[in-house]
Amino acid sequence: MAIAHPTRLAPGPVDLRAVDTRTTPGFDGDKAAGQAALELLGRELTELQERLFAHGRVGGRQRLLLVLQGMDTSGKGGTVRKTVGLVDPQGVRTVSFRAPTAEERAHDFLWRVRRVLPPAGDLGVFDRSHYEDVLVARVRGLAGPAEIERRMEAINAFEAELVDDGVTIVKCLLHISPEEQLARLLARLDDPAKHWKFSPDDIDDRARWGEYRAAYEAALCRTNTDAAPWFLVPADRKWYRNLAVAQILLAALREMDLAWPPADFDVDAERARLLGTEPSA
Amino acid sequence: MAIAHPTRLAPGPVDLRAVDTRTTPGFDGDKAAGQAALELLGRELTELQERLFAHGRVGGRQRLLLVLQGMDTSGKGGTVRKTVGLVDPQGVRTVSFRAPTAEERAHDFLWRVRRVLPPAGDLGVFDRSHYEDVLVARVRGLAGPAEIERRMEAINAFEAELVDDGVTIVKCLLHISPEEQLARLLARLDDPAKHWKFSPDDIDDRARWGEYRAAYEAALCRTNTDAAPWFLVPADRKWYRNLAVAQILLAALREMDLAWPPADFDVDAERARLLGTEPSA
Numbered sequence: 001m002a003i004a005h006p007t008r009l010a011p012g013p014v015d016l017r018a019v020d021t022r023t024t025p026g027f028d029g030d031k032a033a034g035q036a037a038l039e040l041l042g043r044e045l046t047e048l049q050e051r052l053f054a055h056g057r058v059g060g061r062q063r064l065l066l067v068l069q070g071m072d073t074s075g076k077g078g079t080v081r082k083t084v085g086l087v088d089p090q091g092v093r094t095v096s097f098r099a100p101t102a103e104e105r106a107h108d109f110l111w112r113v114r115r116v117l118p119p120a121g122d123l124g125v126f127d128r129s130h131y132e133d134v135l136v137a138r139v140r141g142l143a144g145p146a147e148i149e150r151r152m153e154a155i156n157a158f159e160a161e162l163v164d165d166g167v168t169i170v171k172c173l174l175h176i177s178p179e180e181q182l183a184r185l186l187a188r189l190d191d192p193a194k195h196w197k198f199s200p201d202d203i204d205d206r207a208r209w210g211e212y213r214a215a216y217e218a219a220l221c222r223t224n225t226d227a228a229p230w231f232l233v234p235a236d237r238k239w240y241r242n243l244a245v246a247q248i249l250l251a252a253l254r255e256m257d258l259a260w261p262p263a264d265f266d267v268d269a270e271r272a273r274l275l276g277t278e279p280s281a
Numbered sequence: 282m283a284i285a286h287p288t289r290l291a292p293g294p295v296d297l298r299a300v301d302t303r304t305t306p307g308f309d310g311d312k313a314a315g316q317a318a319l320e321l322l323g324r325e326l327t328e329l330q331e332r333l334f335a336h337g338r339v340g341g342r343q344r345l346l347l348v349l350q351g352m353d354t355s356g357k358g359g360t361v362r363k364t365v366g367l368v369d370p371q372g373v374r375t376v377s378f379r380a381p382t383a384e385e386r387a388h389d390f391l392w393r394v395r396r397v398l399p400p401a402g403d404l405g406v407f408d409r410s411h412y413e414d415v416l417v418a419r420v421r422g423l424a425g426p427a428e429i430e431r432r433m434e435a436i437n438a439f440e441a442e443l444v445d446d447g448v449t450i451v452k453c454l455l456h457i458s459p460e461e462q463l464a465r466l467l468a469r470l471d472d473p474a475k476h477w478k479f480s481p482d483d484i485d486d487r488a489r490w491g492e493y494r495a496a497y498e499a500a501l502c503r504t505n506t507d508a509a510p511w512f513l514v515p516a517d518r519k520w521y522r523n524l525a526v527a528q529i530l531l532a533a534l535r536e537m538d539l540a541w542p543p544a545d546f547d548v549d550a551e552r553a554r555l556l557g558t559e560p561s562a
């Protein structure tokens with residue numbers, strides 16, 4: 001089963017309607033094959049993430065930041081559970097961004113983001129992110145065009161700064177169709193175990209689908225930098241979404257080319273000392 | 282395969298030497314059976330943790346805090362990977378406590394702990410904890426007996442306060458033998474992929490095994506409260522340790538008796554509104 005490297009979004013204008021959300025680019029198998037491929041990928045993902053974590057423990061600066069964006073029900077939470085859940089939770093820092101608090105609103109929009117960046121060695125996962133401040137802010141008119149443009153520039157500068165500081169940034173738009181969203185919202189309403197995931201606001205946002213699409217297209221075009229590229233993940237098929245994000249993370253980790261950190265002590269000397277040390281009773 | 286509820290440490294004086302670290306109390310199967318039992322438990326654990334998370338999202342105050350203590354190589358990290366790793370990382374907050382920084386030392390020893398408590402709905406995991414301040418601090422003479430005693434009292438007051446605020450606290454001592462530790466430290470020295478986990482200090486701590494044991498016995502006896510009980514987990518067998526901690530977490534979650542949060546909206550009305558809403562193009 002061939003698994004192609006998921007390609008980043010091409011630079012330039014973005015037309016989300018031109019992307020089929022049910023396709024599985026780079027993968028020609030079915031759901032069962034996709035789940036098997038994910039499990040297989042999981043092993044390498046786990047080892048490379050542990051190497052990253054190990055480097056963080058011995059003074060390395062590298063970190064990995066996964067930004068997940070997408071409309072309601074696009075599967076941000078499911079991706080965390082199924083893909084991020086493959087690796088050691090010790091080295092994972094998941095942050096869900098909701099509507100900013102009064103304290104957060106009293107600061108620049110990036111203030112709250114800076115406070116929760118992953119430390120060295122960690123995989124940080126943003127379920128929503130600073131992009132909400134150029135998406136929902138635009139659609140709901142919380143900020144005017146000039147302020148949105150200022151924020152776009154600020155985001156590019158911020159992300160470039162992070163990259164210079166050793167952060168690898170991977171941004172994924174989980175792209176679903178309005179039909180798929182309808183099915184998922186109905187499923188949430190039909191299952192009492194999922195009512196807590198539903199908010200009446202979701203329907204209001206759904207009514208503004210085209211406005212969100214336009215806001216996403218503008219943001220993706222403007223912030224799809226070489227330093228911090230966007231990936232467009234067709235997400236109507238959950239198994240493909242999980243596999244694609246795993247592949248993207250794996251490619252980013254492979255790119256870091258991390259060997260196990262060498263010992264900063266004399267291994268033979270420590271072995272001799274260990275064998276010669278009697279634990280007190 | 283019967284799985285008994287792991288019993289909390291009996292109140293009163295603690296004699297760690299009387300506990301066989303290779304036993305598997307409450308479980309009469311072998312390694313394969315233990316691993317299968319863990320996988321089975323994982324399903325209920327995952328569902329109950331999601332219920333806790335759901336409650337946190339809709340205003341619930343409950344949280345779960347797992348405190349993992351034990352000598353080097355006792356398997357705190359492995360427990361996070363294998364047991365905590367069963368549930369959704371979205372609702373997990375893992376914190377590793379290392380030697381305090383200069384800023385942390387400028388505050389009371391509980392200051393840094395308060396800053397990283399799990400928020401409502403989360404499972405917080407402490408890999409080492411405030412207990413280091415009455416363990417390593419005692420063994421290395423970083424604090425005198427009066428200060429250690431003050432800290433013990435402060436810990437009990439702190440934990441009682443947390444419990445009153447909706448935190449369920451589960452404290453596990455992962456109990457290994459010095460022989461098992463020797464084997465695990467040698468394995469770390471023999472495998473270049475594990476060198477980063479080894480520190481020459483580990484051998485110094487090992488030499489003081491008896492002093493650590495006495496420090497643990499004193500701390501366990503003093504802080505084994507009804508509000509925040511200790512569990513003693515024989516941990517020479519990794520599979521049993523993983524299963525036992527899963528069982529302890531599961532019992533704590535069952536005790537919370539959480540139903541799915543009821544909808545705070547009219548389900549039928551929202552379904553009708555959803556079906557009547559046309560997404561803009």
